[in-house]
Amino acid sequence: MKIKDLLNKVGGEIFSRGEDYYENDYISFLTYNPQKRSYYGEVEGSGFEDYQVRIDLDEENNVDFYDCNCPYDWSDTCKHLIAIFLAIKDGNYIESNEKDIESVKNIEKMEDDKEDILDLVNNASKEDLIEFITEKGFKYDDFITDLYRFLKKPEVTEEIKFLVGDVKSIISDASYFKFDDHPYYYQDETSKYTDDLEKILSQAEESLNKERYMVPFHVSIEIIKGVNSLYEFSFEGYSIDGLDYDSFEILKESCDLIETYGTMEEKENAFKLLIKNSEKEFISTEYNYNFIYETLKFLNKSNKNEIYGVIDNIGDSEYYYSKNMILKSKIIEIIDGKEESEKFKMNNTQIDEFAMDLIENAINNNDFDFAEKLALEKVNENEGLPNQVKWEKILHNIYRSFKIINKQIKIANNLLKKGNSKYYYILKELYKNCGLLEEKQEELITNLIENSSFDCYGPILKEEKQWDLLWQGVKDHPDTIFQYGPELLKIYDEEVYKFYYHHLITQGEIANHRKAYKLFVKDLRKLYDVGGDKYADKVFDYFRENYKIRRAMQEELNVLNSKRNRN
Structure with a gap:
């Protein structure tokens, strides 16, 4: 498709905004490399950075590929691409090779070089400088x-x-x-x-x-x-x-x-x-x-x-x-001193920040009884509410600070069963120090799996080499095959390759826009990377033959094809 035909297909708001960017000189620069039939440009973003745009043409000057690294993903074409397309249509670009691009980007810097300006000013007459300032300034x-x-x-x-x-x-x-x-x-x-x-x-x-x-x-x-x-x-x-x-x-x-x-x-x-x-x-x-x-x-x-x-x-x-x-506590501290501010906090422990400050002070002053009493009050006060976990963690920290092992284990088990997977490691260390790790390891893993998401316990299973449990978790969460597949292949070999294959077929079939196609092809590349060429080729050929109507998908497959030099 020619650039002018592509522009004719785009309308409405996105075209108007791209046209506005072009007409108001938002394009920082635009170059064309005739050897590669490739355009490269940068367009000012709405924040604090420029966005990079690349457009490749085929031998018949049809648009073969285009991309912008801005976050817009509602369609294939953003306002920055529209601005560049319009500039190309009007011939507003500079022909260059790849080595020229950096020099084009640095033209303004070169023009503003302080040493050059200093030489010019020092060698200019007073009359010339006055004339320049009054006429041009x-x-x-x-x-x-x-x-x-x-x-x-x-x-x-x-x-x-x-x-x-x-x-x-x-x-x-x-x-x-x-x-x-x-x-x-x-x-x-x-x-x-x-x-x-x-x-x-x-x-x-x-x-x-x-x-x-x-x-x-x-x-x-x-x-x-x-x-x-x-x-x-x-x-x-x-x-x-x-x-x-x-x-x-x-x-x-x-x-x-x-x-x-x-x-x-x-x-x-x-x-x-x-x-x-x-x-x-x-x-x-x-x-x-x-x-x-x-x-x-x-x-x-x-x-x-x-x-x-x-x-x-x-x-x-x-x-x-x-x-x-x-x-108000800060005002009291400034006007009346820290002691009065502490009294104010003590009378208002319903404010969580005050209670936390008082507990921290009690720990620093070795006042275990006060710290535990206040933390337990806050745990009970928040029973069944989201904040209960926060106060149980604070209570655990109190027991850790005063080295009370049995109470640490009790509260850590409670937190693990509420889905806080980091307490797996804490409990593991506590059991190890007590000589109970071998006896408690299986129970620990069970509590972790039953009360945490796979995102949390999957990495722990990998670390603990619990391969059967990890493989089952991946089967229940197919997207994670790309994360754990390389390790699982060492244990289950062909079964894992087949799982990759079936997941990629499903992933490709439900993909319906360029961002999804890019992710699908990226994941397909991962199957090649782990030595699954036979199954990856099957996936590639399946979508090459059966999804020709999805042009954007075919373009992404072409990119992968060129990288792998497949015939």
């Missing part, structure tokens, strides 16, 4: 901004106003998506706006020092607020997640600097702004908690009640209740 917004900041060195308040204004302008420009009838189905330009915001954040980050810390403080807060509004209409949210994380990291560093170098007025103003934003409605309540935790750096007796008020208004669910109580 206004075409590049980033250059003008950087030049302004470098030469004028604006005051802190002026730079805050300047950068915060830019952030607000970008968010305002992005907001038109809110009025699109179908923003999720047509296009998502969020990554373009997040790129611009990242640049502003980077500019603000340059001021993370003991003189200009208020710049990144205000800019990061403004970006966090803007990011929250972008989430409302963004389809590709992972480009926002990175900016979100970076902004909070810079906010934390800014607050550290304010805490260390700030004046009393700056600390009070920082506290007020953080408190104000902690009360806003965000896409995630984690934003509110992030702001509150930063306020703790500026906490004192006169403003503690403001934080308590914000905490009490966050939410009334059990989840928020626990987080709020933990926050």
Whole structure:
């Protein structure tokens, strides 16, 4: 099929998005190797990496193979492939061989080589430089901004106003998506706006020092607020997640600097702004908690009640209740000291984190009775609930810390029977130390198999060389033949090859899209790798003859065929 015919078959949303990527220069580069009749290109992703696209043609210039390493798997063709197909159709590529590809990818780096630029600038006249800056510089917004900041060195308040204004302008420009009838189905330009915001954040980050810390403080807060509004209409949210994380990291560093170098007025103003934003409605309540935790750096007796008020208004669910109580314990520790905080925890052991802290302290202080008593209370309190296992594990750790063997064995057996396969090894070691391993080994294996999934106990059976039990497990879970087949072949030989064969036939028959075909062919290759050529050839020939209509499957089989040089 020719490229133009393939493009004609693709329509709707995916074509529109690919066309948009092509028209907006998202293709980083595209080369064509005439010797191999192969195209190779890279297209900007929506996150922080480019995706690689490869297209091979046959002798009649039909598309023989195409692939993109992006995560999209709803169909064979993604927006990045569409963008590349359109570029090829319009002749927008560079002919090259394989050695040229790296040089094409590094053109921008070569053009930006600092030494070359330094030579040019040193040899240029003052008049030429002024002419270049005044005539050419206004075409590049980033250059003008950087030049302004470098030469004028604006005051802190002026730079805050300047950068915060830019952030607000970008968010305002992005907001038109809110009025699109179908923003999720047509296009998502969020990554373009997040790129611009990242640049502003980077500019603000340059001021993370003991003189200009208020710049990144205000800019990061403004970006966090803007990011929250972008989430409302963004389809590709992972480009926002990175900016979100970076902004909070810079906010934390800014607050550290304010805490260390700030004046009393700056600390009070920082506290007020953080408190104000902690009360806003965000896409995630984690934003509110992030702001509150930063306020703790500026906490004192006169403003503690403001934080308590914000905490009490966050939410009334059990989840928020626990987080709020933990926050309050930190406030008490800062204002009244660690001893008062410990009293607060002791009076509120219904909070799991408090109970765990108290148990850890008791272990460190060799107070076995208190640690066991509190852990048993939590086990009984959570009887029949998911958290019961967590507290049984903590109880086991208490017995291990105080070297109480019989109680360790009892609780470890209980945990193994609840599906915690790691306690197989713990029990094995305990029995070994007691001289009971030979007597208890069979019981241990039985409890492991009866109470764990094959994913958990299969590797243990292999390690213990329990081949009959492992072979039975593989029969019950056929997909695992590729994991355990090589070892089982040494014991059961031809029977295992036949099992491979029947499983691959079933796997190939139910495969119905390219991703499944790739996995099927990959697994078929594994049968060749373990010496099962006779059975692998049967599988290969069966699908070659009986599934010609599945073109994508045939293409994958061709790849395997070429690798094995089969005639």
